Amino acid sequence: MLSLGPLAFAQPWLLLALAALPAIWWLLRATPPAPRRVVFPPFLLLARLASSERTPARTPWWLLLLRLVVAALLVLAMAGPVLDPRPRLAADRPLLIVLDDGWAAAPGWKRRIDTLRDLLARAQRENLSAYLLRTAPDREGPVLLADDPGRLARRVADFAPRPWPVRHDLAREALGRLEAPAFTVFWLADGIVSDREGETAAAEFARALRRLGPLTVFADPPADRARLLREPTTEGDGLALELVRPTPGPAETVPVAAHGPGGEILARTELVFAEGERIGRGRITLPLELRNRIARLATAAPGAGTVVLFDERWRRRMVGLTGAERDPEAQPLLSELYFVSRALAPYAELREGRIADLVRSRLSMIVLADVGRLTEDERTALEDWIRRGGVLLRFAGPRLAAGGDGLLPVRLRQGDRILGGAMSWSKPLPFAPFPDEGPFAGLETTPEALVYRQVLAEPGPELASATLATLEDGTPIITGRRMGEGWLLLVHTTANTSWTSLPLSRLFIDIMRRTLALAPGVGGRPEGMLRASRVLDGFGRLGAPPPDLLPLSAAALATAEPGPDTPPGLWAPVAAATDSDRTAGVALNLQKAVTDSRALDLGELVPEVRAYERSRETPLAPWLLTAALLLALADLAIALALRGLLRPVAATLLLGALAAVPADAAEDDATLAQLLAQTRLAYVRTGLPEVDRLSAAGLEGLGFVLARRTSVEPADPVGVDPATDELALYPLLYWPVPPEHPDLPPGTLARVDRYLKNGGMILFDTGDAGRLLPGQSGGPGEQRLAQLLEGLDLPPLVPVPENHALTRSFYLLREF
Known part of the structure; x- marks a missing residue:
């Protein structure tokens, strides 16, 4: 890499092609433009003999300059220019990246992956070989990958946090399989330990990494690291809950929800952290019938550590x-x-x-x-x-x-x-x-x-x-x-x-x-061989188990801890694993192996600890290629105009259209690609925090129901602003309309109308059912909805006919 102050080139040898620009100038200057075609006019032959227009013998100098600029932009783009590049890596050492990808990596997973991609991109620019060590083991132990940095970067897209702890002791043993004697080492740490044994293993692992070469550690600030929701305990007619944060901090409250078997929310409560305390406490009190329906507890934070699955142990x-x-x-x-x-x-x-x-x-x-x-x-x-x-x-x-x-x-x-x-x-x-x-x-x-x-x-x-x-x-x-x-x-x-x-x-x-x-609940007590019915992923979402996951005996599962062979989730008898709602199952939670979540003081282990942050370096190649394309189109329009094949007015419109292309249009491609990769439900952000929180939780619960009872597996719900966001990306839009809903910005109704006419579906929820008596109508929410949608071209509402398709969805809808 060639560095010139704030600018660097990944392939500087390609800049030698700039020396060919004088030759390109000479060739373009020596080659006259194509002759202009003129239709032979028999009746005006004599009048046109003295025409003053002449076809030039050479290309105009300003057009030559434009084409040279296009060529120079292409050469510069191929050289891989980078603005504000990161410091260079050691040229004589391969790159070793250690990725903590256990349960504690879920809260900051995107930042972790962005940092990993930046490191691999730097190694690829500098033609270095790369090794990647994942510390959360699979069935063979920690995964050590050695490949070209570009191919490793493509494999990163399939990575996800694993719902079990990292094993730094096994990862230290895996370092012995490395071939090179010295490395430039980067450790993408989660910074969480559960006990003294884990702290000792992390310290020994850090010393082993330092022996391999210069070590840089990336970690989130202690307050932002993973939290752990402990398994509840029964106290009288309620459940006592505890949430552990990595380090003492200010007073705060964290909401937690109790979900039923279908994902419905049965109760909410808040866990209260006193100032300077690591443990937040709360309590859920429900009637016995509802308490026995609790299937899981979860906070809003992603991760297997903030989810507790229920089985017969918590059913009174x-x-x-x-x-x-x-x-x-x-x-x-x-x-x-x-x-x-x-x-x-x-x-x-x-x-x-x-x-x-x-x-x-x-x-x-x-x-x-x-x-x-x-x-x-x-x-x-x-x-x-x-x-x-x-x-x-x-x-x-x-x-x-x-x-x-x-x-x-x-x-x-x-x-x-x-x-x-x-x-x-x-x-x-x-x-x-x-x-x-x-x-x-x-x-x-x-x-x-x-x-x-x-x-x-x-x-x-x-x-x-x-x-x-x-x-x-x-x-x-x-x-x-x-x-x-x-x-x-x-x-x-x-x-x-x-x-x-x-x-x-x-x-x-x-x-x-x-x-x-000894007394079982409604579903009975499982015995014999059990297999995973639904398993948790690293983000705390229930999904289908791996097809090669082997069954276990009930006795073996009783003593097993979460890991590659026994992932956390719901385990049911082999004969009933596809119908776990009717047969009692065993909930294997991460909390069986992890009892605490304490921030590891990485500053005592390594000389340098950095926060995860997006790289400030900016690749300039896309911008240069875009500029070259626009100038090439402009050259095409000018050439057609000089030959008389493009009228001046059309040429002006074409150039104006090219100039009107927004400069930041390419910046949203990654976001659009992410939204289009999976089906997502969306809700309209009202600007009212409590309403928006309930909307997100409701759509999350609906997503669980759809994933459990249909073939649709939606991703996390998204909050949208109908005045600015693209609504066509979402098949269903949930729009809560409380009486205090703010006014809509100008132009919003036109976007909503276009969304509906193109096949979109909007569910307006006024919330009046909880405010009015049966038979009443015209509540405050409905009145506010009428004010907001005044002027929108909507057909009148009609009752669902008896032969409508919804009347046959008896397994999802019981009544209208």
Whole structure:
């Protein structure tokens, strides 16, 4: 590259062609212009003999100069001129670009790719070889590409952030595959770590890069880096939410939305960051029926880190309670169901009733507190309910000790066992540690939970496999077995404090929660082999899984973390992966592998950190070629005029039209190409922030519905200004018209009319349905719409006829 102050040439040797300009001058000067054709006039022959017009022997000097300028512009354009070029790269070293393309790259992806393209363009101009290392691994590990910079730049268009973390430790190992000993290294970093292990891996990776050659790091400012929406926790009748930002900052609020299975928005809330805090907190409270419909939580920021997919874990269960008849004068603390209700109330919806009524309800779990003997009808109904997936938890007591029925996990001895007291040598016993393979594995026992009295299981070959928990002396205290798709469990002591102090301890709550976790939601609990039904991409959008993604067992997926073989998304049984709405699935979220989002202090690792910014250098070749084309057309018009083949008026119009070409017409080509690459829905920007935010969210939800239920997969919605933007790029235009809608600029109605007559569709939303009573009309939004569209040539609105195509879209539209 040849640099001349602020101007540089990528191919300076082509400037030698300027030396040929004198020869071109001589050739053009020696060659006379073509003779002018004159129609032979027989009757005016004598009058034209003395004509003063003569065909020139040589081309006029000003026309020669014009053609030399065209030739010079072509030579200069072919030499690759660049205005304000970047500093030159080292000529003796190949270029190594490291791209962090994990989940944290999504918020600034476009800036990252623009920087990558600039670096490859510089390497191509200077004839350097280039290597590109992507640190988010695929199934073979980090991807190392070595190719011509031009071909690498073309492949960049297919790059997208990956919805799992980068692996700097594996990327450091991949550096050993490099062939050259020294490089000019650029690291396009995301600047995010989740834990100390990730921070250590990033530091070692930076040291490995510095050993290869001069290292320059690009990163966003810490406040602009990726944020992480943590998985919610259940608190009473709501969900507690937390959003982590990379670094402490000023107080702010961030909106988050709860979406249903079809993409509809069920609730909105705001996460509040206090000044100087990294964690913003909020809460979503919904009725149980709506809460169980939540399919995902998401903020407005793009990325898999700001999306949480829901499965059965967050669906609050419905639990039925029944026990002995209550004595109205008895103390509440002596009730069989008092402690059960207090333990389950924060985590489930409770309903008390008779067994016959409970089994007909949509319940996940039923608790029977010292119900001694069931009737035959009750037993049959409960058995059928358990086999369909329900969980029945029974507590012992005096009635069950006196004689039970056959709906028990083990056979019981008649009577009960008393531990402690004046007539007994034994003493009350605590719980023994829980088995590692049972449903209560991992729970911590407490010495305060003592058992004074219990019913004993009859010894038998099935007792060992049915024992889920024991006392310190090995006596079974909780037994259970599977029945069909459900569970039957028995606690061999009471649910109140008459036989045990267990209900007064934290262990009782933990046991009830673990038992509740065995109860599935509406869709059932998946088992066997699972395959990805829908997967998240790096921008947090659900899409079809890769065709070569292999299924996994439910047990393997339970311990897997998001990665190339197990991308985050929804996993469903193999036989029902195409109908995941009807069968319970497993949501694998990025948050299983990433628990925090902290800004990495890159300044401590490398000497130079730059912000992502668009290159200030400007290629001049397109402008020079455009100028050469315009001058060549002007030369053509002049030549035709000199030969009499173009009338002066036509020549003037042609030159005027050429001069009227806007200089910035080529600047919008990239934007138009991007908008035309995918189908997009658009909404009209009203200038009212809340209205525009709701419009964007509504079209985003509509896009999810279309992608899920039709073959249309629209890109992100776009806000447009009907007065200036090209409307023909969008098949559907959503136009909210609140009463405070501002006036339209002059000429807007003409553009709208042209859009409609060329086949466009506009949905005007006045919002009056939420303001008026049924049957009322003429609301403030409708009145404002009439004012805005006054003068627009629109046909009158008519009801949809019965034979209209929309009436057959029953799977999308239920009513009009």
